[in-house]
Amino acid sequence: MERLAEAMGSTGALLARGGPVAWLLAALSIVAATVALAKLWQFAVVRPADPAPRRAALLWRSGRRAEAEAALAGARSPAAEGLACAVAAMRAGVAPETARAEAARVAEAALDDLRDWLRPLEVIAALAPLLGLFGTVLGMIDAFAAMEAAGAQVDPATLSGGVWTALLTTAIGLGVAMPTVAALSWCERQVERAERAVDDALAAAFGPALPAVEAAAAPGAAQSLRPRLG
Numbered sequence: 001m002e003r004l005a006e007a008m009g010s011t012g013a014l015l016a017r018g019g020p021v022a023w024l025l026a027a028l029s030i031v032a033a034t035v036a037l038a039k040l041w042q043f044a045v046v047r048p049a050d051p052a053p054r055r056a057a058l059l060w061r062s063g064r065r066a067e068a069e070a071a072l073a074g075a076r077s078p079a080a081e082g083l084a085c086a087v088a089a090m091r092a093g094v095a096p097e098t099a100r101a102e103a104a105r106v107a108e109a110a111l112d113d114l115r116d117w118l119r120p121l122e123v124i125a126a127l128a129p130l131l132g133l134f135g136t137v138l139g140m141i142d143a144f145a146a147m148e149a150a151g152a153q154v155d156p157a158t159l160s161g162g163v164w165t166a167l168l169t170t171a172i173g174l175g176v177a178m179p180t181v182a183a184l185s186w187c188e189r190q191v192e193r194a195e196r197a198v199d200d201a202l203a204a205a206f207g208p209a210l211p212a213v214e215a216a217a218a219p220g221a222a223q224s225l226r227p228r229l230g
Contacts, residue, residue: 132173
């Protein structure tokens with residue numbers, strides 16, 4: 001506990017030396033960390049690249065509809081939500097073309113949920129280094145103003161202290177931006193995987209024919225290679 005208190009005290013002292021810009025960067029880092037953790041939890045729950053929707057599509061086209069619905073029951077990915085909507089629509093007698101359009105709409109809405117809060121991460125990643133540089137410029141202005149006021153009696157220690165204090169905000173800004181960029185890149189990769197999973201699931205469910213290679217992925221489906229939805 002003592003070490004934690006010392007660390008917090010030293011962090012607070014550094015932020016105090018950095019001034020308002022440093023405190024603003026600290027606030028942005030808290031926002032970025034909160035969003036990154038929330039997205040990590042969301043992607044862990046949703047599982048964007050879950051193979052269940054594609055497997056369910058193959059089972060459905062093989063005539064094993066109960067197994068297909070069971071495969072979708074526990075899935076929460078955008079592909080699973082879209083395919084579940086299509087299955088429900090076709091059970092109600094909706095035409096396959098209409099069912100596919102509705103499935104695409106539902107899947108896109110689920111993808112939008114995955115994209116939520118990525119823009120704030122993008123803004124923080126771009127803004128943090130600029131804020132750090134802005135703080136450094138302000139600090140250098142103060143340091144040189146102090147030099148001018150001191151005239152010939154300039155204390156080198158005071159000058160160097162002003163310079164490192166000015167550079168502090170740049171270091172903080174980079175420290176905030178780098179992990180934020182990494183988190184944003186990972187989140188965008190997960191969204192891309194979810195988009196590809198949606199395309200694959202809809203293609204498997206509504207394609208013109210079920211290829212023999214894909215049919216083998218659904219156990220017991222090889223004897224019926226060209227079943228049709230509906």
